[in-house]
Amino acid sequence: MIKVLLNTLYVQTPQSYIRLDHETIVVEVEGAKTLQVPIHHIGAIVMFGHVSISPYLLGKCVNQGISVIWYDAYGRFLARATGRTNGNVLLRRAQHQLLEDEKRMFHIASRFVSGKIRNSKSVLQRAMRDYPEQRARLEQSVKQLDQSLRNIGKQSTLDELRGVEGYASSVYFEAFASLIRSDEDGFFSFTVRSRRPPRDPVNACLSFAYSILTQDCISALEGVGLDPQIGYLHALRPGKPSLGLDLVEEFRPYLADRFVLTLINRRQLDKSDFDMRPGGAVFLNEKGRKTFLAAYQKRKQEEIQHPIINQKVPLGLLPHVHARLLARHLRGDIAEYTPFIMR
Known part of the structure; x- marks a missing residue:
């Protein structure tokens, strides 16, 4: 693996x-x-x-x-x-057949959502330990995320599940601003998640991180023979890597959000790393991307003890590990797909 x-x-x-x-x-x-x-x-x-x-x-x-x-x-x-399509055709057949089983499709989609919410909760809990002055505010957000986790089991349709995920994301990002510590002049102020285009430097970093992470997840899925466009949580649309977007959800808080917070709080990025475009769009410039990518590559080399396979795994391989676990579940080799949960 x-x-x-x-x-x-x-x-x-x-x-x-x-x-x-x-x-x-x-x-x-x-x-x-x-x-x-x-x-x-x-x-x-x-x-x-x-x-x-x-x-x-x-x-x-x-x-x-x-x-x-x-x-x-x-x-x-x-x-x-990419090169030729690889992988066992029977695996892709099982992946496609699942679209006809609404109960199983909902169950797998709920695993992606629960992984994302649990990891979002862990980011806030870590901040409660590191920044005790924010404890009361963050504690309330953690309670709301706990309620969202309980609400997953009360839903019966994908649209209802997406509603739970959307609410949990809004709760999480409302608390996200309190995790930014190096913002003396307000340059890295953050109020709401914005994209297409990002409207502030924090959103610019988050969007860039999510884009890179999504490509990593697509590569991982293709590497095990799965079709990145046939997903379960995200709606199917031509050219949309739905399964890639499904898989990336559980990794956003740990591999992207925490990484962006580290870059900002350690002052590795400043005003000179961003371009402000007409209309209010903000993007990392060449200098900023260079700093970002160098730190990202270094971060991917760090190892953790994986809670499921009980081996040390570089962070950059987490999408590959879970693409393999998902493939095994779709083939019927294991009963459940277990998302990555940060410790």
């Missing part, structure tokens, strides 16, 4: 060109070589803005299962290239 955590190559310098040189990846800027790494050390290539890749390298990547992902200059996802 555990495999080597391969590195991700992020390229965001404008006019960079990425090419293949024998069994190595070469990055050039204005004709000058700036980086050369063995291709077998790379698990994915992520490009931002005006960056190009040679057809030969692109072909090599898809043949070797190396994902190539494009973002625009503001960190918004554009496209993703």
